[in-house]
Amino acid sequence: MDDHASPAERLRAPETAADTALAAQALRLLSERFPHALGAVLGGSAARGRARPASDLDLAVLLPDEDTSRREVLRHEGRPVELFLRTLRDLPAAFERDRRLRRGTMLFVYDEGLPLLDPHGHVAAARERARELLAAGPAPLAPAERERSRYVLTCFMDDLLDTAPDERYEQLAAADFTLREAAHLLTAHHGAWTGVGRWLPRRLLAADPVLGAALLSGHRTVAEHADPAPLAAAAENVLELVGGPLREGYVELY
Known part of the structure; x- marks a missing residue:
C-alpha cells in the first residue's frame, strides 16, 4: 500500500x-x-x-x-x-x-x-x-480500595433507605450513587470491565446478568415508584459477596 x-x-x-x-x-x-x-x-x-x-x-x-x-x-x-x-x-x-x-x-x-x-x-x-x-481483565482492586468501596456502598445504601419518599431529589441522587458504587464493586468482584454512562448497564449485565439486572431493575423502581427496597436489597447482595456491609470499625489511612 x-x-x-x-x-x-x-x-x-x-x-x-x-x-x-x-x-x-x-x-x-x-x-x-x-x-x-x-x-x-x-x-x-x-x-x-x-x-x-x-x-x-x-x-x-x-x-x-x-x-x-x-x-x-x-x-x-x-x-x-x-x-x-x-x-x-x-x-x-x-x-x-x-x-x-x-x-x-x-x-x-x-x-x-x-x-x-x-x-x-x-x-x-x-x-x-x-x-x-x-x-x-482489568487491574484488581487493592484490599484498601475494596474495603473503601464496601464502606461507601454501605453508606449510600443506608442513605437510600433513610430518605423519605417525598424527598425525591435526595432519593434519586442516593439511588444513582448506590447503583454506581454497587456496579463498581460487582464488576471488580468478577474481574470484569466496568463503564460509565450508557456503558454502565451494558458492562454490569455482562459481568453478572442476574445481580446486575436486579440492581438496574431496583434503580428503575426508585425512579418510577419511589420504592428503594429492591435496589437496597440488590446492593446488600453485592456487599455479601465481598464480606457484607461495612460500618463501624472501618478505618481509612491517609
Whole structure:
C-alpha cells in the first residue's frame, strides 16, 4: 500500500457492519486535519452500524511521536467528533491507564472498532495488544480500595433507605450513587470491565446478568415508584459477596 496516499485513498474494506457514510466522513476528517496520521480506528456506534442521527464519531488516531497525545472534541460536517489522539510512543501507557481505571475505553475502541488507516501495521499491532489486555481483565482492586468501596456502598445504601419518599431529589441522587458504587464493586468482584454512562448497564449485565439486572431493575423502581427496597436489597447482595456491609470499625489511612 502506498505510504504517500491520502487517508481517503487508503480506506480499508469494512470489517464490521459499520455505517459506510460515517466511515467516509471520518476519512475526510483525517485527510483535512491529520494527513500525517500513522493509523486510525473508528469506534463506537458508527463502527457497529448503530449510529443515530445525533451520534458522535469516536475516532482513535495514532500520531508520530513528535506530535502531542490529547483528547479533542470538534464538529465536522455538522456532526460532533471525539478524537482520541495518541502518539505511537504514548499508546502503551494509555492502554495501561485504561486497565488501571478498569473501564478499557481505548482498549475497546481498538478491539471492536473499524480500522480505517494502517499503512505501517501499527494499528494491527495495537489491536492485538488491546485484545491481550482485555482478555487478561482489568487491574484488581487493592484490599484498601475494596474495603473503601464496601464502606461507601454501605453508606449510600443506608442513605437510600433513610430518605423519605417525598424527598425525591435526595432519593434519586442516593439511588444513582448506590447503583454506581454497587456496579463498581460487582464488576471488580468478577474481574470484569466496568463503564460509565450508557456503558454502565451494558458492562454490569455482562459481568453478572442476574445481580446486575436486579440492581438496574431496583434503580428503575426508585425512579418510577419511589420504592428503594429492591435496589437496597440488590446492593446488600453485592456487599455479601465481598464480606457484607461495612460500618463501624472501618478505618481509612491517609
